[in-house]
Amino acid sequence: VTGASFPEAATTATPTRGRPRDPGIDALVLATTRELLGEVGFAATTVQEISRRSGVHPPAIYRRWPSRLALIEDAAFSGLTEIRIRPTGDLRRDLGRFVRAYERSLDNPAALAAIPGLLTTYLGDTAPPPARWLHLSVRPQFYAILDAAAEAVDPDIDVDDVFDVVQGTILARIMVPAVRARRRRIETTVEFIVRILERR
């Protein structure tokens, strides 16, 4: 799996052999995949069905994405790649913007359908999965926020572990029925992350 199938990469004018790729087709396939995920769920969102509904032939789809899973990740988590938080050094404020954007990018029918399906698929794999959606572009921004507020952050804390808590808490907030139903303010989550991080 390479970064070549990311939406932003697809629209970059890098010289390739043959005809230039049509970004309109990428967008059409991604939108169709999102539609299907939300309507028929993960298992029924096959390349065949995506092809049927979008009118894009399977070989053209596979030229753009190496696998069905890579396409589903790109389609369901396109919002994740759009998160751009510029750290200001105000830990609570920056984390608030980050956590809100992170949750918002996952809280849509396509992502909610894709997440359990992908988790199940990856758990069954013996090789470590790509699971790009959980990391790429988002994790570095989390680190950048902590770096910008370094004087407020406990230097002994393992930021990877803290990111796992952020990830797990957001998954619970959007996926676990009882947590979702309570609709607690996201500020509570932010406050908890600050408590974990802060220098004492």
Add this chain to the structure above:
Amino acid sequence: VTGASFPEAATTATPTRGRPRDPGIDALVLATTRELLGEVGFAATTVQEISRRSGVHPPAIYRRWPSRLALIEDAAFSGLTEIRIRPTGDLRRDLGRFVRAYERSLDNPAALAAIPGLLTTYLGDTAPPPARWLHLSVRPQFYAILDAAAEAVDPDIDVDDVFDVVQGTILARIMVPAVRARRRRIETTVEFIVRILERR
């Protein structure tokens, strides 16, 4: 949904009409359901298939569990109902025992297969789901641990919200491939929960 289908309830000698229930059949159905979940996954673990493999007829299964989902919850999360942490007042130590037991009870093939399937099913429901597995017997023990260590715990903290973080972090630790692969020590999670809770 009542508590009647819980394993401990099933073996309680409450007077019922007709023949007394055979706890051996309950155990057989539960074990078969666990087996199937681990082998063929959530979607293929149907009452028909459980019946075929266990030799227990569907009506006998439905006499014991109101629905396929209730049976899957009981089978996959039986370990959860066995958690019995007696609080000592030592917050870090009690939480450590609790979080370890909680994670261990979910980190098995049956539960790992059931969790994404149940989450997907419940997300599609309009009525609030039972989702007993996420609460019953476990949540009260978490509160009891905090109560026993009340002088160490910030009185302004919302313990429901903290439990959601515990839940989400454990889900991420067992389900999310990258987090699972790193196999971080559970003590780190415990330390983070203590940091959130502690009076300052």
